Amino acid sequence: MLLEAAKLEVAYGGIRAVKGIDIAVDSGELVALIGANGAGKTTTLKALAGMLPWTAGHGSFDGKPLREMPLHQRVRQGLVLVPEGRGVFARLSIAENLDMGAYARRDGDIAADMERMYALFPRLKDRRTQLAGTLSGGEQQMLAMARALMARPRLLMLDEPSMGLAPMVVELIFKTIRDVSAQGVTILLVEQNARLALTISQRAYVMESGLVTLSGKASDLLDNPKVRAAYLGE
Amino acid sequence: MRLPASQAGKLAVFTALALLLAVLPFGTEALLGRSWVRVIDGALLFSMLAIGLNVVVGYAGLLDLGFIAFFGIGAYSYSLLASPQFGLHYPFWVLLPLGAVVAGLFGVILGAPTLRLRGDYLAIVTLGFGEIIRIFLVNLNRPFNLTNGPQGITLIDPIRIGGFDLSKTYEVFGMKVAAVHSYYFLFLLCVIASIILSLRLENSRIGRAWIAIREDEVAAKAMGINTRNIKLLAFAMGASFGGVSGGLFASFQGFVSPESFKLMDSIMIVCMVVLGGMGHVPGVVLGAILLTALPEGLRYVQPLQQSLFGRVYVDPADLRMLLFGLALVLMMRFRPQGLWPSKRREHELKGEA
Numbered sequence: 001m002l003l004e005a006a007k008l009e010v011a012y013g014g015i016r017a018v019k020g021i022d023i024a025v026d027s028g029e030l031v032a033l034i035g036a037n038g039a040g041k042t043t044t045l046k047a048l049a050g051m052l053p054w055t056a057g058h059g060s061f062d063g064k065p066l067r068e069m070p071l072h073q074r075v076r077q078g079l080v081l082v083p084e085g086r087g088v089f090a091r092l093s094i095a096e097n098l099d100m101g102a103y104a105r106r107d108g109d110i111a112a113d114m115e116r117m118y119a120l121f122p123r124l125k126d127r128r129t130q131l132a133g134t135l136s137g138g139e140q141q142m143l144a145m146a147r148a149l150m151a152r153p154r155l156l157m158l159d160e161p162s163m164g165l166a167p168m169v170v171e172l173i174f175k176t177i178r179d180v181s182a183q184g185v186t187i188l189l190v191e192q193n194a195r196l197a198l199t200i201s202q203r204a205y206v207m208e209s210g211l212v213t214l215s216g217k218a219s220d221l222l223d224n225p226k227v228r229a230a231y232l233g234e
Numbered sequence: 235m236r237l238p239a240s241q242a243g244k245l246a247v248f249t250a251l252a253l254l255l256a257v258l259p260f261g262t263e264a265l266l267g268r269s270w271v272r273v274i275d276g277a278l279l280f281s282m283l284a285i286g287l288n289v290v291v292g293y294a295g296l297l298d299l300g301f302i303a304f305f306g307i308g309a310y311s312y313s314l315l316a317s318p319q320f321g322l323h324y325p326f327w328v329l330l331p332l333g334a335v336v337a338g339l340f341g342v343i344l345g346a347p348t349l350r351l352r353g354d355y356l357a358i359v360t361l362g363f364g365e366i367i368r369i370f371l372v373n374l375n376r377p378f379n380l381t382n383g384p385q386g387i388t389l390i391d392p393i394r395i396g397g398f399d400l401s402k403t404y405e406v407f408g409m410k411v412a413a414v415h416s417y418y419f420l421f422l423l424c425v426i427a428s429i430i431l432s433l434r435l436e437n438s439r440i441g442r443a444w445i446a447i448r449e450d451e452v453a454a455k456a457m458g459i460n461t462r463n464i465k466l467l468a469f470a471m472g473a474s475f476g477g478v479s480g481g482l483f484a485s486f487q488g489f490v491s492p493e494s495f496k497l498m499d500s501i502m503i504v505c506m507v508v509l510g511g512m513g514h515v516p517g518v519v520l521g522a523i524l525l526t527a528l529p530e531g532l533r534y535v536q537p538l539q540q541s542l543f544g545r546v547y548v549d550p551a552d553l554r555m556l557l558f559g560l561a562l563v564l565m566m567r568f569r570p571q572g573l574w575p576s577k578r579r580e581h582e583l584k585g586e587a
Contacts, residue, residue: 051455075458087453089446091578100446103439104458151458 002027002186003048003079003155005059005066010040010047017043019210020057025155025188030181032197032218033190034231035207041190042084044207045159048188049081050074062154075104078154084163086144090133094124097132097143101150110150117146120179138169142176155186162193174200194231198222206231259418260409270530271414275486277526278421279479284506284522285428285515286475291504292513293441294468295448297357300344300364301503304473306371306495307340308333308480310381313490316391319382326393330481337477338470340367345469349462352451364500371492386491393420393485401488417486424482425519428475432515435471444468505558509565511572520574529554 003025010018018040025031033041046052048059050071059066061079069077089097098117102110118125121142127135132143141161148156161177162170170193178200181187191197198204198218206214206227214221221227259271287301311333315324344363348356375383392401392413400416435441443464446454455461484490502525510521532550539546565572571580 049456051452070460071455072458072460075456080458081456083452083456087450087456089449089453091449092445100442100454100457103443103446147457 001025001060003059003061003066003188005048005057007057008044008047008054008059009056010043010052011055012043016055017210018047021205021207021210021212023048023205023212025186027154027186028184029203030177030187030189030201032201032204033188033207034192034194034197034204036231037192038209039207040210041207042159045081045157045188045190049079049157051081051083072104075151078152079157080148080151080153080155081157082144082148082159082161084159086137086140088132088135088140088143088147091131093129094132094135094143095128097147098124098150101147104151113150113152117149120149120176121146136169138165138173141165141169141173145176145180149180149185153185155188156180157188157190159190160192161189162191162196170196194227195222198227255422259415263414268412268414271418273527273530275414275418275421277523278418278425279483279486280503280506280526281425281519281522282421282428282475282479282482283503284510284518285425285432286472286479287503288472288507288513288515288518289432289435289444289475290468290472291507292518293436293444293448294465295444296465296468297353297360297504298344298469298472299357299361299497299500299504300367301360301472301476302495302497302500303344303364303367304337304340304476305480305483305499306367306490306492307337307473308477309484309490309494310371310387310480311336311477312481312484313387313390314380316485317387318389319387323391326395326481326485330478333477333481334474335477337480338474341469341471341473342466344473345466349465361497361500364495364497368492368495368497371495381492384492386489386493387484388489390484390488390490392488393417393482400485413486417482421482421486424478428478429515429519432475436515440464440467505562509561509572511575513578514572514574514576517572517574517576521572524573529558532557 001024003023005021005023007020007022008018009016009020021044023033023044033044035041043052047054050069054067057067061069061074061077064077066074089100092100095114098114099110102113118128123139124143124146132140135143145158145161158177161173165173174196177187177189189197189201198221201218204215204218204221205212206221214224214227259274262270262274283301283305286304287298290296290298290301312329314320315322315329315332344360348359351359371381372384374381381387392399394400400420401413403410403412405411443454443459446457446459447461447464451461506521506525507518509525510519511517532554535548535550535553536546539548
């Protein structure tokens with residue numbers, strides 16, 4: 001397994017938001033983490049990324065112990081998060097944003113990677129000198145993903161990429177996620193839009209009040225009556 | 235062979251600027267008197283301070299309202315080791331780098347507990363830090379007389395380069411070169427070195443990390459930037475400019491006391507950076523020069539009032555703060571990006587409007 005976490009617990013003050021969950025992602029997989037608002041999805045992702053401390057549990061990334069690894073070290077190891085709300089550098093240009101994405105890398109191939117990003121996200125290419133803050137929500141999401149890809153991640157974690165976007169844009173974003181996955185990037189996707197997430201992913205975990213209540217193949221979960229009732233509105 | 239027009243133009247501007255800077259202290263003395271040469275020297279020292287603060291505020295976006303403390307630390311570390319206070323007389327080439335290192339260490343001491351603070355909260359803590367340092371300087375004459383308290387330290391060694399004592403007057407090609415002139419050239423060299431160093435920093439990997447932190451600290455972390463170390467580095471680098479400037483100040487004045495390192499001076503440096511153009515080195519140097527030189531012009535207000543009205547209505551010292559406040563208000567209203575902003579910042583503020 002590329003990423004493994006066992007009995008992961010995260011608490012805010014005294015309140016446990018994540019109450020001991022097991023999560024694993026293998027190389028090349030596209031795995032979704034779905035669930036209702038407040039189920040602990042984002043908290044889990046932040047803990048995996050190193051933005052929140054773990055109160056219990058242990059984990060590994062590529063065989064290296066994860067729990068105490070500082071955030072910047074995780075990025076260098078290839079564990080990269082696209083945060084909720086995108087977090088682009090609003091007052092930097094698109095090209096500068098992409099350049100920042102490659103900060104943790106020390107090899108010289110950055111210009112070539114930037115061209116690859118422009119090929120993958122043609123909308124960004126036309127606006128490379130524009131400030132990121134002037135982009136639309138969907139374009140910012142694309143920029144955030146492109147920026148994360150500039151770090152050459154081995155596991156890309158996406159937090160609510162569809163948040164606040166128009167349905168047509170959401171479709172485009174999800175198509176892009178599938179493209180990125182097809183290029184061999186391992187992805188862990190947190191998403192409220194359960195149907196879309198299950199459609200593009202191979203495996204999924206369902207979270208409910210801080211616990212993983214269901215997990216398995218995405219296609220099975222799509223057929224699961226409980227999931228259909230609770231998350232697909234049927 | 236002819237140079238391309240733009241290159242020839244650059245060369246001409248550069249030569250003219252170099253000539254101007256070379257004759258500036260002598261021309262100023264001939265036209266306005268020696269006190270104005272001292273003002274220019276002060277402006278150069280403040281330029282170094284503004285360049286240092288610009289690293290912290292302009293690049294990394296960490297508002298520091300106690301920056302004068304590093305100037306004081308630099309000045310005292312020079313004074314204590316080159317004066318009769320302890321009978322120590324180390325040479326300047328030991329003491330100036332030492333001042334940079336000591337101030338840098340204090341920068342880290344200030345930075346470490348404030349890593350989680352931003353904006354107003356950081357400003358309040360740094361303001362407190364500046365005052366703490368000053369109060370220490372005032373009170374560290376007991377139980378062991380380290381700083382000589384409010385009396386300050388006198389008879390500080392001037393800078394000596396080889397057999398050349400910068401505090402003495404020499405005759406060069408029939409021209410009298412006094413202390414104010416020699417120090418002018420030394421300060422000028424230091425300012426030029428600071429500008430080059432600061433610009434190199436801005437365009438380095440570290441400079442990019444500072445910009446990322448200034449723009450969005452959470453996103454900067456997600457880029458794999460070790461924000462803790464990079465922020466501490468900003469405090470340390472900025473402070474070390476202040477430390478060198480302080481050492482130069484001590485040797486130039488021959489006397490330091492805690493009076494020179496008050497909150498008002500910290501605020502002045504912040505104003506230099508903000509009015510000049512935050513994050514833009516030429517801008518902050520311009521800010522430092524203007525804010526040092528313009529208030530000096532007010533000293534003509536008193537005789538002017540005397541001759542016009544027969545008495546003095548407004549004390550120039552009060553007028554100074556009044557005009558200063560007015561200038562700040564007007565700047566924030568009409569030109570918030572500063573007098574000479576970087577292209578980026580100009581762009582940003584237009585984009586927001």
